[in-house]
Amino acid sequence: MKSTITDVARHAGVSIKTVSRVLNDEPNVTAKTREKVRAAAKELQYRPNFSARSLAGNKSYLLAMVYDNPSVEYITHLQKGATQACRDRGYHLVVEPVDWDTGDLTNDIEVLLGRLPVDGVILSPPICDSRRIVSALEKARIPMVRICPRNSEMTTAPSLNLDDAAAAFDMTTYLIEAGHTDIGFIRGAASHESSHLREKGFRRALKAADLELDPARIADGDYTFQAGVDGARALLSGRTQPSAIVASNDDMAAGAIAGAGAMGLKVPDDLSVCGFDDTALASMIYPPLTTVSQPISDTGALAAQLLIDRMTGKEGVREDERLSVDYKIVIRGSTRAFKS
Amino acid sequence: MKSTITDVARHAGVSIKTVSRVLNDEPNVTAKTREKVRAAAKELQYRPNFSARSLAGNKSYLLAMVYDNPSVEYITHLQKGATQACRDRGYHLVVEPVDWDTGDLTNDIEVLLGRLPVDGVILSPPICDSRRIVSALEKARIPMVRICPRNSEMTTAPSLNLDDAAAAFDMTTYLIEAGHTDIGFIRGAASHESSHLREKGFRRALKAADLELDPARIADGDYTFQAGVDGARALLSGRTQPSAIVASNDDMAAGAIAGAGAMGLKVPDDLSVCGFDDTALASMIYPPLTTVSQPISDTGALAAQLLIDRMTGKEGVREDERLSVDYKIVIRGSTRAFKS
DNA sequence: GCCCGGATTGACAGCGCTGTCAATATTTCG
DNA sequence: CGAAATATTGACAGCGCTGTCAATCCGGGC
Numbered sequence: 001m002k003s004t005i006t007d008v009a010r011h012a013g014v015s016i017k018t019v020s021r022v023l024n025d026e027p028n029v030t031a032k033t034r035e036k037v038r039a040a041a042k043e044l045q046y047r048p049n050f051s052a053r054s055l056a057g058n059k060s061y062l063l064a065m066v067y068d069n070p071s072v073e074y075i076t077h078l079q080k081g082a083t084q085a086c087r088d089r090g091y092h093l094v095v096e097p098v099d100w101d102t103g104d105l106t107n108d109i110e111v112l113l114g115r116l117p118v119d120g121v122i123l124s125p126p127i128c129d130s131r132r133i134v135s136a137l138e139k140a141r142i143p144m145v146r147i148c149p150r151n152s153e154m155t156t157a158p159s160l161n162l163d164d165a166a167a168a169f170d171m172t173t174y175l176i177e178a179g180h181t182d183i184g185f186i187r188g189a190a191s192h193e194s195s196h197l198r199e200k201g202f203r204r205a206l207k208a209a210d211l212e213l214d215p216a217r218i219a220d221g222d223y224t225f226q227a228g229v230d231g232a233r234a235l236l237s238g239r240t241q242p243s244a245i246v247a248s249n250d251d252m253a254a255g256a257i258a259g260a261g262a263m264g265l266k267v268p269d270d271l272s273v274c275g276f277d278d279t280a281l282a283s284m285i286y287p288p289l290t291t292v293s294q295p296i297s298d299t300g301a302l303a304a305q306l307l308i309d310r311m312t313g314k315e316g317v318r319e320d321e322r323l324s325v326d327y328k329i330v331i332r333g334s335t336r337a338f339k340s
Numbered sequence: 341m342k343s344t345i346t347d348v349a350r351h352a353g354v355s356i357k358t359v360s361r362v363l364n365d366e367p368n369v370t371a372k373t374r375e376k377v378r379a380a381a382k383e384l385q386y387r388p389n390f391s392a393r394s395l396a397g398n399k400s401y402l403l404a405m406v407y408d409n410p411s412v413e414y415i416t417h418l419q420k421g422a423t424q425a426c427r428d429r430g431y432h433l434v435v436e437p438v439d440w441d442t443g444d445l446t447n448d449i450e451v452l453l454g455r456l457p458v459d460g461v462i463l464s465p466p467i468c469d470s471r472r473i474v475s476a477l478e479k480a481r482i483p484m485v486r487i488c489p490r491n492s493e494m495t496t497a498p499s500l501n502l503d504d505a506a507a508a509f510d511m512t513t514y515l516i517e518a519g520h521t522d523i524g525f526i527r528g529a530a531s532h533e534s535s536h537l538r539e540k541g542f543r544r545a546l547k548a549a550d551l552e553l554d555p556a557r558i559a560d561g562d563y564t565f566q567a568g569v570d571g572a573r574a575l576l577s578g579r580t581q582p583s584a585i586v587a588s589n590d591d592m593a594a595g596a597i598a599g600a601g602a603m604g605l606k607v608p609d610d611l612s613v614c615g616f617d618d619t620a621l622a623s624m625i626y627p628p629l630t631t632v633s634q635p636i637s638d639t640g641a642l643a644a645q646l647l648i649d650r651m652t653g654k655e656g657v658r659e660d661e662r663l664s665v666d667y668k669i670v671i672r673g674s675t676r677a678f679k680s
Numbered sequence: 681g682c683c684c685g686g687a688t689t690g691a692c693a694g695c696g697c698t699g700t701c702a703a704t705a706t707t708t709c710g
Numbered sequence: 711c712g713a714a715a716t717a718t719t720g721a722c723a724g725c726g727c728t729g730t731c732a733a734t735c736c737g738g739g740c
Contacts, residue, residue, distance in 0.1 A: 004726060015690040020728060028688055050457050051394035052726035055695050060391065062434075072620070076412040080437050092456050094402075094432050097420050116432050117390050225624045251624065258626045280412070284565045284591065285625060286598045344696060355720040360698060368718055392696035395725050 003044040012040035023048060054117070059311075061091050063304055064118040066109070066127050068100040071223075071251075073279045074296055078124060078147070081300030089308050094118060100126060100191075109133050120144060120307035122300070126191050128159070143310055145303045150193025152322060158306055160299055160323050164194045167292045167327045168201025169208075171274055172246055174329055176209045179338030180244040180272065182217070186231035186256060188248035189222040198248045198276060217242055221252050228255020229262075236263055236271075243271065243338050250275035250282045253289050257334065272335035287333030294327045343384040352380035363388060394457070399651075401431050403644055404458040406449070406467050408440040411563075411591075413619045414636055418464055418487070421640030429648050434458060440466060449473050460484060460647035462640070466531050469494070483650055485643040490533030498646055498661035500639055504534045507632045507667045508541025509548075511614055512586055514669055516549045519678030520584040520612065522557070526571035526596060528588035529562040538588045538616060557582055561592050568595020569602075576603055576611075583611065583678050590615035590622045593629050597674065612675035627673030634667045 005023075009016040014033060021029050022037040029037075040046075054060045065082060067075055083093045094116065098109070109132075121137055121144040128134070128146035134155050137144050146159040175183055185202050188195030199218070206213050219234045221227035228247055232255065235242060245260075247253035253275030257267045265271050267287055275282055278293035302323065345363075349356040354373060361369050362377040369377075380386075394400045405422060407415055423433045434456065438449070449472075461477055461484040468474070468486035474495050477484050486499040515523055525542050528535030539558070546553050559574045561567035568587055572595065575582055585600075587593035593615030597607045605611050607627055615622055618633035642665065 006726080016726090017690060017692095017728080018688085021689090024728085030688070033688085049395070049726050051391045051400060052695090053728075054391035055389070055395050055697085055725085056727040056729080058695075058728090072412045072416040076416060079435055083435060083437055092434050092436075095419055095423060095435050096432075097423055225620075254624055261626060281621060281624065284594055284621065286601065346696080356696090357698080357720060357722095358718085361719090364698085370718070373718080389696050392725090393698075395695085395727085396697040396699080398698090398725075 003046045005046070005048065007044055008037065008040050008046045011044060012037045060117045060119050062094050062116065062118045063091055063120045063122060063307055064094045064096050064116070065122045065124065065300075066096045066098060066133070067124040068098060068127055071249075071277070071279065074277070075124065077296035078122075078300035078303075081297035081302075082122060082304040083300075085301040085304035085308070089305075091119075091304070091308055093304070098127065100130075109136055118142065119311055122303045122307065123147065123149075125149070125193065129154070129191075129193065143307055145307050147299060147303055148194060150196070158310075158323070160303055160306075160325060162194075162294045162299070162327060163324050164197035165201035165204070167276070167294070167329070168198040168246070169205045170201075170329055171276070171290075171292055172202050172205030173209070174331070175244045175246070175272060175274070175335065176205065176211070178272070178335065180242075181211055181338070182240070182242045182244075183211075184217045184219065184231075184235035184242035184245040186219045186221040186228060186235070186245060186247045186252050188252075192223070195223075195248055202246055221248060223249050223251060225251045225255040225258075228252030228257075229259035230255075232256035232259030232273075233263065236260060236265065241265075241271075244335065245271065245273045247273060247275050250277050250279045250289055250291055253291065253334070254281055254285050257285065257287075268334050268336040272338075274335050278330055282330075283332070290329070290331045290333070290335040292327050293330045295325055299325050343386045345386070345388070347384055348377065348380050348386045351384060352377045400457045400459050402434055402456065402458045403431055403460045403462060403647055404434045404436050404456070405462045405464065405640075406436045406438055406473070407464040408438060408467055411589075411617070411619065414617070415464065417636035418462075418640035418643075421637035421642070422462060422644040423640075424637075425641040425644035425648070429645075431459075431644070431648055433644070438467065440470075449476055458482065459651055462643045462647065463487065463489075465489070465533065468499070469531075469533065483647055485647050487639060487643060488534060490536075492662060498650075498663070500643055500646075500663050500665060502534075502634045502639070502667060503664050504537035505541035505544070507616070507634070507669070508538040508586070509545045510541075510669055511616070511630075511632055512542050512545030513549070514671070515584045515586070515612060515614070515675065516545065516551070518612070518675065520582075521551055521678070522580070522582045522584075523551075524557045524559065524571075524575035524582035524585040526559045526561040526568060526575070526585065526587045526592050528592075532563070535563075535588055542586055561588060563589050563591060565591045565595040565598075568592030568597075569599035570595075572596035572599030572613075573603065576600060576605065581611075584675065585611065585613045587613060587615050590617050590619045590629055590631055593631065593674070594621055594625050597625065597627075608674055608676040612678075614675050618670055622670075623672070630669070630671045630673070630675040632667050633670045635665055639665050 005016050005019050009019045019037050022034050086093050121142055123144055124147045128149040144157045148162055149159045152159055187199055216238055219231035221231045245256050247256050253273050256273050260267055260271050267273050275289045275291040278291045282289035282291045345356050345359050349359045359377050362374050426433050461482055463484055464487045468489040469491055484497045488501055489499045492499055527539055559571035561571045585596050587596050593613050596613050600607055600611050607613050615629045615631040618631045622629035622631045
């Protein structure tokens with residue numbers, strides 16, 4: 001039933017090596033031979049054996065995506081994009097959730113590397129900033145791509161960056177242009193680089209518009225709904241209140257809306273609130289969130305692509321790449337022009 | 341640097357076959373030999389080569405999880421549980437999102453099967469009900485576990501069921517006991533078996549309490565937020581209004597709350613609303629949802645476990661299993677006792 | 681027509697492991 | 711105590727493929 005490369009070779013009247021060449025798109029095969037082999041393979045419904053290929057060629061055709069659990073949506077989209085890119089190239093994606101806090105991270109990775117010979121690793125935040133993991137991978141000479149790393153100097157491995165600072169800048173500027181001059185900000189988790197970048201963009205936008213920033217207008221947070229509730233409460237309980245709040249992600253924006261509601265403030269009439277990430281939640285709450293949409297799925301695809309092309313020695317892929325992906329501001333119902 | 345089984349054998353002064361036996365926990369090795377081999381392996385930091393093992397043993401130590409995109413949370417939790425179970429047993433999980441609607445499902449699967457020799461497949465809803473996929477797997481003799489299949493007769497492969505009907509029954513009964521007698525229901529997507537079971541449980545609970553069901557109290561839906569909005573609008577715009585609504589999932593419950601709000605009804609004072617699944621959303625909206633919590637992650641783990649144990653020929657795993665996993669009703673703020 | 685260089689093809693040796701089965705050690709029991 | 715039964719170990723042949731390198735083929739220049 002299951003045909004091997006030998007069957008195909010016999011069927012096509014060539015050597016197995018030639019069949020191998022055709023299947024791997026190697027050069028030095030005449031068009032005619034190539035055709036003959038393809039036909040034979042097709043007729044026999046031949047599928048190369050994964051393990052044999054891996055063993056002989058010392059490649060696994062497997063990429064691993066290592067992640068803690070930043071946000072289910074984020075991960076799912078990343079995965080979706082990455083799998084798609086893998087599939088197009090004959091690769092597969094193995095998922096490896098690890099535990100940043102409680103688990104034995106290093107051990108997890110060692111087990112992974114030791115046991116499964118993946119050809120490359122996609123590191124999503126905040127894992128991409130684990131020095132131990134990165135250096136373990138470097139030592140094992142396993143190619144990797146880091147997604148939105150906090151510290152881009154840590155390694156020469158390529159990374160994909162969403163320009164969080166620019167996005168936060170644009171979002172804040174949008175509020176300013178809508179007339180808001182007193183704007184609060186709720187920070188994300190300090191362990192994510194995005195938190196810092198978003199805050200930086202926010203500050204820069206105020207400065208660009210010549211607006212003072214009262215330190216009391218910045219509240220700590222950790223990307224959870226509850227942090228949004230608390231953040232809003234902190235920001236709104238002073239003697240004066242900001243007319244808008246920029247939350248560092250959608251969950252916190254939702255929390256901020258809830259928190260404001262609990263204090264009797266209506267969004268967007270009494271307070272504008274905007275989020276970040278354009279998660280499903282953003283359009284599931286009332287009012288729907290004005291937020292920043294980033295192409296997560298494309299990012300995942302790009303990561304896989306980069307990794308594979310790099311291994312395959314494709315052109316145009318230098319060491320040490322820093323790619324940026326697009327974003328856009330999505331304006332919905334949670335923000336409105338300032339009215340005094 | 342990288343040690344092979346031969347190195348370990350030499351180091352321990354035994355044959356490679358004996359090393360192999362120790363590593364695979366096979367019988368017929370004396371405790372002393374076993375110890376010696378273990379020590380040697382440890383000292384050399386030996387890691388068996390995945391591909392070689394797969395090739396020689398005709399196993400891949402890989403499970404695939406095939407899914408369409410029912411809900412990101414659902415999938416993420418399923419994955420989390422499954423990976424964990426895999427890791428404990430030396431397996432890995434490959435994710436394979438496929439496109440139920442637009443894509444070429446059969447082709448996707450064939451490519452998967454042909455290219456990657458997975459040892460087993462976990463089918464999540466609604467993929468588990470694709471006759472073509474199931475029979476393709478059967479033909480290829482690849483073990484599978486189906487999660488919440490709609491049609492349990494389709495194959496003898498084991499399946500894991502969340503007892504949706506019982507959960508809906510309990511949830512409805514809870515509302516009835518809280519004094520509600522006029523209860524509306526918003527259906528899930530017809531393509532998911534869960535939708536039908538949840539409706540069945542709802543109906544059964546009414547009957548058990550001797551309550552009439554007005555057909556107008558059932559609204560169609562498809563598990564999306566918008567469907568909840570529309571469903572609520574439909575249910576509430578009649579001459580009389582129900583005092584509670586059971587939505588078939590959390591997203592729709594959130595939609596129902598929004599829809600009711602838009603009509604001037606306050607939840608839970610004017611209307612009780614409950615959801616299903618206990619997604620993160622459930623505690624992120626105001627009021628937080630009364631909902632049904634099901635151990636999705638455990639289900640994923642169980643699925644992987646079942647698959648692996650079955651292949652390994654473990655005891656206590658019969659063909660044709662139908663396992664149920666627990667659920668519990670989580671009462672939060674979106675429901676309250678009926679007041680006339 | 682003959683020789684040369686490059687293009688094409690094939691023979692063969694593993695990759696690192698497991699399955700088979702035969703060889704050897706150990707135990708059991710009459 | 712010896713033979714038979716059983717437990718433990720090892721030799722060896724692949725698994726299906728790719729890398730290496732040698733063999734063969736082809737076209738062009740003289």
